[in-house]
Amino acid sequence: MIQDFWNEKALFVKDSEKISNILPGSALTRIMKDENTHYGVKEIARRANVSIATVDRVIHNRPGVSEKTKKKINDIIIELDYQPNVLASRLASRKIISLAVLIPRVSEETDFWEAPLRGVMRAESEIKKYGIQVLPFFFDLNDKHSFTEQAELILKKEVQGILLAPSFIEESRQLITACQKLKIPVVFIDSNVPEQDNLCYIGPHLFQSGYVGAKLLTYRLKENHKVLVVNISKEKDNYSYLQIEDGFRSYFKDHSQPCEIIRIDIKDTDKLSVTKDLTRVLFEHPDIEAIFVTNSRVFSVASFLENAGRKDISLIGYDFLKENIRFLKEGMIDFLICHKPEEQGFRGLMALYQTLVLGSPVEKVHFMPIDIITKENQAFYQN
Amino acid sequence: MIQDFWNEKALFVKDSEKISNILPGSALTRIMKDENTHYGVKEIARRANVSIATVDRVIHNRPGVSEKTKKKINDIIIELDYQPNVLASRLASRKIISLAVLIPRVSEETDFWEAPLRGVMRAESEIKKYGIQVLPFFFDLNDKHSFTEQAELILKKEVQGILLAPSFIEESRQLITACQKLKIPVVFIDSNVPEQDNLCYIGPHLFQSGYVGAKLLTYRLKENHKVLVVNISKEKDNYSYLQIEDGFRSYFKDHSQPCEIIRIDIKDTDKLSVTKDLTRVLFEHPDIEAIFVTNSRVFSVASFLENAGRKDISLIGYDFLKENIRFLKEGMIDFLICHKPEEQGFRGLMALYQTLVLGSPVEKVHFMPIDIITKENQAFYQN
């Protein structure tokens, strides 16, 4: 079963280009093709006996060119393998492209979304020289209404592309449907919306992430002991969570571990609720040996365990948050799993840039690595 | 002691920009400054009552401008926070910049250097539109002479920057000294040359990498058992190896583990030598419970263990090589540690680009993350 999984994944993992035939010998061995002979519109125009303007019309398929010359020019374009000069193109084009970013606001509860935002800003600073403008919009993770509100604002702004964290599935669906009508490409980050058409998804493979979590958890587990899965979230229908737990449980199935898995939902994210619920569970199951928290709120569990003096329990959770790192350094948290949130923001914007400016295709699904962070390697982690 | 280390490292780890004061409220909250008012040389010239050409001369500090006007123009440049338009700049400048890359050839023994080369090529395709040319040179890891040979070729080519894998310390020193005289910036990747001036170093923090290796190794270790450190290398004075082993041993010191550490140097990399030496060591120390291989040749140890039927021994090594991944999947290797070799190649070239084209400063040392790869997360690893 797991074997099938690897094969399936092979489709997603980027094929590393083959660099073979690097000949031995002391002489200089060139790999890259010399592309010194780079033709532009001028050469195309010359060969087709037309003006640059006509070539330009064909390239941007604007009207005003006869079918005959259009074909002739297109043939020459293909023959010369014409690659437009992005520099000159963006320099000459005076219109600016607007991209909207809709992600959760950085709240006091969690600073997780700082990282994707950093990635977005980094991407913006890289591509604003090409005349691209980024408009950030934020919604409240505890308020679905704020999401729809911001979504409407975006649609009014007439942007050319959207980077979206589809935290609320139904509300996201509405926005995406509207974008499809307007032919606006949408990129999802952090979580996916199943069976919804989009430009691409950039984020974790949640099932496998839970699988890795289980592996790490069992690594120092004694046999036949209990494991606790904790889900702290206000959201009811948490699709992401289900995938993670699915992967987590699959690991035990695949390795036929007879380990008992307790689970608990904590609906309120405040400290009191967490303390209350955990106290109860640990009282009912005193032999719990490890805890797996399915999201970034692992710090609240760590805080509880620290106060309760339960340093014997292994703890694994998600995300490179300041508070989590603190507990990781202290040894209260054993492992953090992380999916490169900053990279997600960065790549998300770049995917839109690639589509709208460069016109080159992007991969439909881009899974982030499942990074394992420990006390020892955290200082060098690149979020 | 280890505490000091963290504090020291804090200097290297990039400060994540503070994104605070993101106000609540449903209205659109902008973060980025609107930089619509972007002035160019024309505006500078207008304000200084000079021509564009004069401003240009000041910007590139070419001669032919009086001190007085030079100062006036520089003041205006600072006042307006002038940012040159890289697009226009590279478009107008017809000269191409050549960068040399000197790294080991991809050999049959190891395909490790495929990854940095991929990174280099990726960087090249991103910056060749700015008129930058990359000249790759390769040397043989078993032949110091080939290194000096290629180094001389590079110097003849009159390149403007060099990306270097300083595998041979003394030979690298010679090249670097020559480059200093010629004012050619040099970037090191993968390993550093101590006390040698360079533009920057991009690679692992080897000490800490060994430290992480020890942590992972002890994770499933029973108490009071023996650990074997294996160094497979033809090179005698292996500086990198010493740092890794130093970190590895430090972990045990810091955690006062009474674990006995055996070590062995295997000078010949062929299968027979490895088999012979390992057989002897395992015979002398039958209670060895875990093996730590200090470089990417862990696959040869895995192969030996597989044939010897010793699945009981934990095995940790380095690098995301095809053969290593195979043994990781099979379960013969427990963990691989990896330092993003592709990223190293990419960033190395981009550092040169940043210096030579953008003229912006680069960090002197850029440590790569210490990535932990397991059977479960390997499919999503980005080398």
Added chain:
DNA sequence: ATTGGTTTCGGGTACGTACCCGTAAATATA
């Protein structure tokens, strides 16, 4: 043949910077 309309195309300028070339001004020399 003339008019009006449409289709098809070319000239030319602009984007922001680099840099050649020529020249006025400043200074030195006779």
Added chain:
DNA sequence: TATATTTACGGGTACGTACCCGAAACCAAT
């Protein structure tokens, strides 16, 4: 004072593409 030499600066063109504007060329109807 006249001339040579240096210094300081401006005009103008080019990079490769986008796109406005206008003008042929063609067609159809009067």
